[in-house]
Amino acid sequence: MNFQHRKRLILQTVDERGSADVRELAELLQTSEMTVRRDLVQLAASGLLYRTRGGAMKVSLATDNFQFANKTAVNPEQKDYICQLAAREIQEGDVIFMDCGSTVFRLCPFIKNKRISVITNSLPILAELMSSEVTVNLIGGEVDKERQAVHGLIAEEHIARYRANRAFIGVDGISLQNGLSANSEKEASTAVAMANQAETTYLLCDSSKLETNKYLRFAPLSLFDILITDYEASADLVVKYKQAGITFIN
Known part of the structure; x- marks a missing residue:
């Protein structure tokens, strides 16, 4: 060639x-x-x-956004594997929330041909799905230039107006003892708002984030319904999470 x-x-x-x-x-x-x-x-x-x-x-x-681009490039194979699994959960006609997480962003290529509606606060997701079969509802509010996302009180009020079949959210850290944690209050509040308005909430999390704790503890494990991670998660850890009552896909 x-x-x-x-x-x-x-x-x-x-x-x-x-x-x-x-x-x-x-x-x-x-x-x-x-x-x-x-x-x-x-x-x-x-x-x-x-x-x-x-x-x-x-x-x-x-x-x-150099910082966001760098995050999307970390563990790309694992993130794409997670997103392929997540895409299988989405049905034609679904309404879904997608937050501004770097793993959630990588879901875009796997849903472009689905006739679904996406509600998101992520500008990169908006750009990726604009020319696809997907109907996009961009959450309104104040734009965080560094994160390329919309956050704030108005954004949360916007989210509260809608109900979705599924929400796909990311996380900076998760542990059995402390629950979900984040590096930013803004992203944490958006994730909680989306989870509260969805029938089923999926946490997309590469295995490097399992049993890690970040700056802000923002929600218990009960915030989400299903954890989707990659094939590198240790068998022992998977067993512990399942024993804690977590539905696990990997």
Whole structure:
């Protein structure tokens, strides 16, 4: 496969997923990881994508918000695995909440062709779903430029006006002893508001966050109904969570 063909497939993949790592691109292109790295360097030099440690991401994500883009690029394989599992839970015609978490954002490519309604406070999610089959309801309120999301009292009042079949929320930390924790009061309050208005709440959480505690403890484990994590969660830990009454998908 020549460079022009590889270039087209790389850019298409990064555009659809938001980011991609070297290994998955090598498998897609049926070439070596060394060739992929060389291609990514050339494409980044031309301003066509943003080079990350271990892969690449869309330029728009990197320039709109470097911090958020970096978060989406952490553990991409695990996050995509989680989101594939989450997408299977969504039925045609569903109304769903999606918060501004970096894992929740990666759900977008897996729901683009579903005829559903999404209520979100995330500007990156809005941008990803604008040209899809999905109907998007953007929550109103004050824009947090750093987080690329809408937060605040007006946002929570907006959320309270709607009922959804499902809510998909992220978390910075979760532990059996202390429940859910976050690095920000804003994100915590939005997650709670969405969970309160959904029939079923899914916590999307990569295994690195299990049994970790962050700055703010904001909710007990009862806030969510189903925990979806990745295949790297230890078997012993999975057993403990299930024994605590948590419905677990991994």
